[in-house]
Amino acid sequence: MAEPSVVDYLHAPSKHRGPLSWILSTDHKRIGILYLVTMSFFFSVAVFLGFLLRLELLTPGKTIVDPQIYNELFTLHGMIMIFLFIIPGLPAVFGNFMLPILIGAKDVSFPRLNLLSWWLFLSGGILAVVSLFLPGGPVDTGWTFYIPYSVRTNTTVIPAMTAAFILGFSSILTGINFITTIHRMRAPGMSWFRMPLFVWSLYATGWIQILATPILGITLLLVIIERLFGVGIFDPSLGGDPVLYQHLFWIYSHPAVYIMILPGMGVVSEIIPVFARRTIFGYKFIAFSSIAIAFFGSLVWAHHMFTVGMSDTGQFIFSLLTFLVSIPSAIKIFNWVATMYKGSIALEVPLLYVLAFIVQFSIGGFTGMMLGALSINIHVQDTAFVVGHFHYVMFGGAGFAAIAAIHYWFPKMFGKMYNKRQAIIGWALLTFGFQVLYFPMFVMGYKGMPRRYYDYLPQFQIYHQISTVGSWIVVLGLLIVLHNLITALRKGERAEMNPWGGVTLEWTVPSPPPVENFVTVPTVTTGAYDYSRYEKKA
Amino acid sequence: MFSGASSFVEKTDAVLWFIVGLSAIVFVGIVVTMIYFVVHYSRKKNPHPTNIDGHLGLELTWTLIPLVLFMGMFYMGWSGYRDIRSVPDDAMVVRVTARMWQWSFEYPNGVQTDTLHAVIYTPMRLNLTSMDVNHSLYIPAFRIKKDVIPGRKNVMWFKAIERGAYDIACAEFCGLQHAYMYTKVIVDDTMSFNRWYAAVSEKQGKKYESLLTPKPVPADSESYQ
Numbered sequence: 001m002a003e004p005s006v007v008d009y010l011h012a013p014s015k016h017r018g019p020l021s022w023i024l025s026t027d028h029k030r031i032g033i034l035y036l037v038t039m040s041f042f043f044s045v046a047v048f049l050g051f052l053l054r055l056e057l058l059t060p061g062k063t064i065v066d067p068q069i070y071n072e073l074f075t076l077h078g079m080i081m082i083f084l085f086i087i088p089g090l091p092a093v094f095g096n097f098m099l100p101i102l103i104g105a106k107d108v109s110f111p112r113l114n115l116l117s118w119w120l121f122l123s124g125g126i127l128a129v130v131s132l133f134l135p136g137g138p139v140d141t142g143w144t145f146y147i148p149y150s151v152r153t154n155t156t157v158i159p160a161m162t163a164a165f166i167l168g169f170s171s172i173l174t175g176i177n178f179i180t181t182i183h184r185m186r187a188p189g190m191s192w193f194r195m196p197l198f199v200w201s202l203y204a205t206g207w208i209q210i211l212a213t214p215i216l217g218i219t220l221l222l223v224i225i226e227r228l229f230g231v232g233i234f235d236p237s238l239g240g241d242p243v244l245y246q247h248l249f250w251i252y253s254h255p256a257v258y259i260m261i262l263p264g265m266g267v268v269s270e271i272i273p274v275f276a277r278r279t280i281f282g283y284k285f286i287a288f289s290s291i292a293i294a295f296f297g298s299l300v301w302a303h304h305m306f307t308v309g310m311s312d313t314g315q316f317i318f319s320l321l322t323f324l325v326s327i328p329s330a331i332k333i334f335n336w337v338a339t340m341y342k343g344s345i346a347l348e349v350p351l352l353y354v355l356a357f358i359v360q361f362s363i364g365g366f367t368g369m370m371l372g373a374l375s376i377n378i379h380v381q382d383t384a385f386v387v388g389h390f391h392y393v394m395f396g397g398a399g400f401a402a403i404a405a406i407h408y409w410f411p412k413m414f415g416k417m418y419n420k421r422q423a424i425i426g427w428a429l430l431t432f433g434f435q436v437l438y439f440p441m442f443v444m445g446y447k448g449m450p451r452r453y454y455d456y457l458p459q460f461q462i463y464h465q466i467s468t469v470g471s472w473i474v475v476l477g478l479l480i481v482l483h484n485l486i487t488a489l490r491k492g493e494r495a496e497m498n499p500w501g502g503v504t505l506e507w508t509v510p511s512p513p514p515v516e517n518f519v520t521v522p523t524v525t526t527g528a529y530d531y532s533r534y535e536k537k538a
Numbered sequence: 539m540f541s542g543a544s545s546f547v548e549k550t551d552a553v554l555w556f557i558v559g560l561s562a563i564v565f566v567g568i569v570v571t572m573i574y575f576v577v578h579y580s581r582k583k584n585p586h587p588t589n590i591d592g593h594l595g596l597e598l599t600w601t602l603i604p605l606v607l608f609m610g611m612f613y614m615g616w617s618g619y620r621d622i623r624s625v626p627d628d629a630m631v632v633r634v635t636a637r638m639w640q641w642s643f644e645y646p647n648g649v650q651t652d653t654l655h656a657v658i659y660t661p662m663r664l665n666l667t668s669m670d671v672n673h674s675l676y677i678p679a680f681r682i683k684k685d686v687i688p689g690r691k692n693v694m695w696f697k698a699i700e701r702g703a704y705d706i707a708c709a710e711f712c713g714l715q716h717a718y719m720y721t722k723v724i725v726d727d728t729m730s731f732n733r734w735y736a737a738v739s740e741k742q743g744k745k746y747e748s749l750l751t752p753k754p755v756p757a758d759s760e761s762y763q
């Protein structure tokens with residue numbers, strides 16, 4: 001057997017040259033970077049669309065675009081953010097890069113399948129972009145594609161749905177790959193309860209990806225069949241049931257919310273112990289709450305549909321389960337806070353993002369309770385309140401976790417360190433701007449501002465304007481973050497092997513890691529967060 | 539304008555403020571604790587951490603207390619929702635038809651209008667149908683909303699308790715003019731309502747009969763849920 005290469009993965013020899021050595025690489029780390037690059041592109045596009053949306057809402061009536069364009073903007077903003085950024089997001093980038101290293105493996109179980117996942121992702125993304133320029137114009141249905149509107153509009157619904165269908169396969173394959181990897185590739189001594197919690201969260205996510213995504217695929221296929229061949233499935237004018245569509249859509253798309261947030265929670269569970277230099281509080285409770293969220297999260301989809309006219313029994317059960325599913329999330333929050341107790345805390349950039357995550361995710365959770373309460377839901381369903389709620393959870397939660405993750409693992413992934421001062425300025429602007437952008441939505445939503453509105457009544461203008469100003473601050477913050485990281489890539493200081501003093505396995509390999517990750521396969525003898533070395537010696 | 543225009547407002551707002559209040563307490567607790575730990579256990583002040591793996595009692599506490607609180611919130615929401623669903627038998631019945639992008643209201647004698655007229659303290663039942671895509675009839679001031687879905691017969695009701703004109707919006711995205719699908723519900727006393735109803739009936743050539751006395755619910759209303 002040949003000596004394992006110690007050349008880092010960025011400079012490793014490859015049978016291909018130039019870009020081909022990346023887009024044909026089966027190295028999980030290179031694939032992670034491929035996702036990072038493509039996803040950053042899609043994220044930037046979707047942020048720009050969101051920026052335009054907010055700009056349009058600065059004044060009542062027309063500000064910059066016409067209603068049709070506005071409808072296309074919010075559809076694309078949602079579609080790109082959800083299908084091309086936040087669903088694949090953390091698992092595809094940091095799962096790919098870190099999962100094998102965190103469990104002491106050389107790669108994922110199926111490296112070629114992994115590359116195929118990225119190619120599917122790219123194809124879906126390209127198709128989504130191409131569909132914008134096809135006759136009919138960009139899709140204008142909202143990212144939910146609700147029927148009957150989506151069988152009536154002349155815009156390019158079928159290409160957009162096909163894109164989502166392909167992206168679904170990418171997600172399923174990643175899920176299969178990660179679950180197999182976690183079952184089969186753990187290093188000697190890496191028992192289930194010694195796994196880092198990020199791995200647990202990827203495991204729970206993987207099961208949702210495998211079990212729920214096919215339902216979305218089938219649903220989108222049925223809509224395509226309905227549109228192409230006039231088969232009555234969902235369209236009432238053909239004898240179909242539009243509410244059936246909503247059920248099928250949310251049977252996937254609600255669990256998908258947990259695909260988005262679970263890995264973010266995993267990242268938080270990684271970061272807090274490192275910067276508090278102590279073991280995580282309630283390891284098993286956090287691990288099992290991930291599984292509980294994945295399980296109960298599959299049973300609450302119809303809480304998106306409390307106003308469609310379901311049976312009262314249905315309303316009762318779905319509301320009850322919605323309250324139950326928030327308990328594991330609450331447990332996580334309490335355990336994270338408890339992890340800081342008697343720690344030795346360094347307030348570095350990743351931890352700052354995590355603190356913002358906890359604040360924002362809590363607000364997202366509390367407003368989720370309000371939405372789960374039936375009588376309130378009847379009032380605020382389909383208003384700006386809901387928009388505020390899911391942006392607090394998805395952007396303030398999952399999005400901030402992603403930015404925390406990039407600041408946490410950046411030195412490991414690229415062997416460079418970013419400017420910490422600039423990173424803190426970016427964080428401060430982003431966190432402050434975030435509240436300005438989204439908090440007014442709760443107020444105007446409760447006052448009766450419906451969502452997906454091109455125009456609004458004068459009494460809502462003040463909230464819209466505050467929100468739009470917030471969007472400028474957020475964009476500025478994001479630009480600073482981006483600038484800082486890109487500058488670091490080009491001329492950042494060399495990062496040490498273990499700049500934060502972490503004890504999980506990725507900090508035992510060089511930065512950036514060698515192709516094979518480990519020169520010798522590690523043997524694990526302690527739990528993932530054994531910080532006893534920092535304790536006061538007796 | 540939002541202070542109790544319908545019989546649902548008080549209860550729904552009370553549930554909201556109950557949850558907001560509880561959330562605020564817990565939220566402040568979390569944030570203050572977090573900040574206290576970050577400051578008090580900073581690496582400068584506390585260079586050596588103490589490892590604590592967990593505490594079963596604490597885990598149970600912060601599982602069971604939220605469980606009880608959440609069940610309370612659930613019950614309050616459910617109880618408010620039951621009122622929203624309990625349509626009184628003696629309600630005045632109006633058929634609502636939604637289409638892109640307007641509302642039309644039809645009274646028992648066949649009178650059709652594009653604004654809704656209601657009588658104060660008198661329950662009004664709306665039987666909802668859509669001619670094209672999904673819409674959602676939303677009266678923010680009344681705290682009610684119901685989707686209007688083609689091929690489905692949905693029902694909603696309210697009892698206005700304050701005179702005035704309130705916005706009716708469409709809450710389910712329905713295309714180009716979605717944001718302009720506004721109309722009004724005008725709440726008046728019985729006399730003014732009857733005067734309006736008589737006048738509009740005459741104008742549209744429909745027979746006027748007072749809607750004051752309870753009328754049996756039209757036969758097809760049973761199929762509305």
Ligand SMILES: [Cu+2]
Binds near residue numbers: 639709711719
């Ligand atoms: Cu509408």
